[in-house]
Amino acid sequence: MDLVNGQGASDELSRLQSHLYKNILSFTDSMSLYCAIQLGIPEIIHNHGQPITLKQLASKLRIHPQKTRCMHRLMRLLVHSGFITKTAPVVHEDQEEEEAYALTASSRVVLVDKVTGLSPLVQAILDPAVVNSWYSLGDWFRGTELTPFVKAHGMGIFDYCNQNPEYGVAFDEGMASDSRLMSKVIKDYKTIFDGLDSLVDVGGGSGTVSRIISEAFPHIKCTVFDLPHVVANLPDDKNLKYVGGDMFQSIPAADAILMKWILHDWSDEECVEILKRCKEAIRSKGKDGKIIIIDVVINEEEEQHDITKAKLFLDALMMILVTGKERTKKEWEKLFLDAGFSHYKIVAPYGLKSLIEVYPNS
Ligand SMILES: C[S@@+](CC[C@H](N)C(=O)[O-])C[C@H]1O[C@@H](n2cnc3c(N)ncnc32)[C@H](O)[C@@H]1O
Numbered sequence: 001m002d003l004v005n006g007q008g009a010s011d012e013l014s015r016l017q018s019h020l021y022k023n024i025l026s027f028t029d030s031m032s033l034y035c036a037i038q039l040g041i042p043e044i045i046h047n048h049g050q051p052i053t054l055k056q057l058a059s060k061l062r063i064h065p066q067k068t069r070c071m072h073r074l075m076r077l078l079v080h081s082g083f084i085t086k087t088a089p090v091v092h093e094d095q096e097e098e099e100a101y102a103l104t105a106s107s108r109v110v111l112v113d114k115v116t117g118l119s120p121l122v123q124a125i126l127d128p129a130v131v132n133s134w135y136s137l138g139d140w141f142r143g144t145e146l147t148p149f150v151k152a153h154g155m156g157i158f159d160y161c162n163q164n165p166e167y168g169v170a171f172d173e174g175m176a177s178d179s180r181l182m183s184k185v186i187k188d189y190k191t192i193f194d195g196l197d198s199l200v201d202v203g204g205g206s207g208t209v210s211r212i213i214s215e216a217f218p219h220i221k222c223t224v225f226d227l228p229h230v231v232a233n234l235p236d237d238k239n240l241k242y243v244g245g246d247m248f249q250s251i252p253a254a255d256a257i258l259m260k261w262i263l264h265d266w267s268d269e270e271c272v273e274i275l276k277r278c279k280e281a282i283r284s285k286g287k288d289g290k291i292i293i294i295d296v297v298i299n300e301e302e303e304q305h306d307i308t309k310a311k312l313f314l315d316a317l318m319m320i321l322v323t324g325k326e327r328t329k330k331e332w333e334k335l336f337l338d339a340g341f342s343h344y345k346i347v348a349p350y351g352l353k354s355l356i357e358v359y360p361n362s
Contacts, residue, residue, distance in 0.1 A: 032077045034126040037119045042083070042103060042111040051087040051100035075101055083107040115180050124174025125317065129153065129160065129167055133320050148320045157321050162229045172206050172230070179208035179260065185294075185350050186216050192292060192347065192357065193217050198254040200225050200281065202247050202274075203262040206234060213258075214240040223252055247274050251281040260294040261353070264314075265324040268335060275339030279360050293356040296326040297346060310352055332356065 002009060036042060044060050045052050052060075054075070058068045078084040085104045089097040103112065111119050124130075129149075136151035145151040153160055161168035186193070193199075193213070197220060201210040204224035214222040214237075221239050224231060228244030236242060243252055248270075251257065257278045263271045275291070282289030298315070300308050315326035327335070329346065336344050336358050347355040 028077065029081050030126055032074055033081065033083065033122060035074065036078055036083065037111065037122055041078075042107050042119070045084070045101060045103050046108070046112045051090065051102045053090050053098040053100045055098065057101070072099070083111065115183060118177050120170070120177040121174040124170045127167060127170060129164070130317075130321065137320065146323055149322075158227065162227075175205045175261070176208040179205070180212075181351065182209045182260070182294075183212045183216075185355065186212060189348060189355060190216075192355070193220065193256075196220050196255045196289075199223070199256045199258055200252050200254040201258045201260070202226075202251055202278070203259060203265075205230060207231075207240065207242065209258065209260055210240055211237075214238065221254075223254065225252060247277055249277070251277045253281050253284040255282065255287070255289040256292055257281055257289070258292045258294075262295075263293060263324070263335070264295050264318055264326055265322040267323040267325075268331075268338075270323065271335050272339045275335065275341065275358075279340060283360060288360050290360075291341075291358040293358060294350065294353050295356070296352055297332060297349075297354045297356070298326055298328045300328075307352065314352065 039061055041057070041061070044057065048056070048060075054068070054072055057075075058071055061071075063071060075084060079086055079101075082104055083106060084101050087100045087102050090100045091097050109116050111117055111122075133147075133149040133152040136145075136148040140148040140151045143151065146156065149157050149160070155163070157171075161171050193216075196217075199210075199213060199220055200223045201207070201213075202225050204210050204226055207224040210222040210224045213220060218239055222241075224234070224240070224242045225245060225247065226242075227246070231242040231244045234242045245251075247262075259274075259278070263274065266274065278291050282291065296311050296314060298308065298311050311326055318324045318326060333344065341358050341360055344356060344358040347357055349355075
């Protein structure tokens with residue numbers, strides 16, 4: 001079609017332009033969500049206990065009087081994104097009506113709930129240190145730096161967390177918020193812990209997952225193994241202890257190794273090295289243990305378009321931050337075989353991630 005003079009050209013041109021504008025500005029969804037969390041809007045609405053009017057919200061947020069009129073524009077965006085819903089207007093004594101807002105089921109579960117809420121993760125992912133790295137993507141493709149994050153900051157993300165404690169804490173809190181969901185996984189898949197006396201949570205951060213496991217299974221000795229600066233000063237507790245080290249060097253011996261959101265941080269070659277260290281760790285106790293992996297498995301053919309899209313977004317985030325990637329089942333299988341494991345089982349999906357068990361050669 002001639003998009004300047006052809007018949008129906010202006011409709012088609014409008015459609016194409018709308019598509020472009022939506023793509024140019026789709027960061028608006030991310031940033032309005034970031035702002036809502038930064039201001040504490042979901043918690044304020046939740047604590048209000050009933051639909052909140054714009055005036056009530058503005059007063060609780062201590063909004064500058066000149067900005068109050070802009071609040072409804074932010075709220076309108078959040079309504080469009082499905083995190084806020086507009087309820088029937090509140091009618092005041094003088095019969096004046098005022099629009100009111102409530103949380104949606106989605107925002108109650110994924111933003112506010114103490115166990116399933118992921119607001120700290122939203123803040124860690126949308127921190128300027130991460131978002132600014134996107135501007136280095138083009139130069140990174142032509143250059144020699146390991147990642148766009150290194151190009152932008154002169155160091156990798158884990159060193160950055162160490163040298164910028166404020167972001168380090170935000171990163172750990174983001175990871176911990178995702179890890180709290182493990183309490184649900186453990187409830188549903190108790191049997192994966194059958195027969196285990198010891199478990200090492202490699203790259204376990206501040207220990208959220210290990211704490212949940214150690215409380216659910218008091219007979220399992222749990223070790224959180226992470227970089228020394230991450231676990232420094234974290235106190236041991238009953239059947240939970242912290243050990244600092246480097247998973248590329250050696251991993252403490254245990255019946256099982258758990259790695260949640262670890263291997264997607266690393267290239268295939270690096271993953272094979274980590275998996276070999278895991279294999280040494282589970283074999284050194286004299287019996288063949290197993291590795292439990294919690295990570296994304298891309299399954300484009302069988303999953304919904306939106307799920308694949310979210311996984312591809314995570315894959316792009318890995319390209320920005322680290323040398324890793326999100327993997328398909330075939331790519332996971334190759335890693336396991338290259339590291340000398342003979343079989344594996346994808347036990348179940350859990351959110352965007354899957355639970356995978358890997359066993360060494362018999
Ligand atoms: C994406 S976070 C995952 C944290 C945790 N497993 C979770 O899901 O909440 C990756 C973790 O790997 C740790 N890590 C990075 N390099 C490491 C290394 N060489 N040895 C041990 N841990 C490492 C980081 O400090 C960080 O805590």
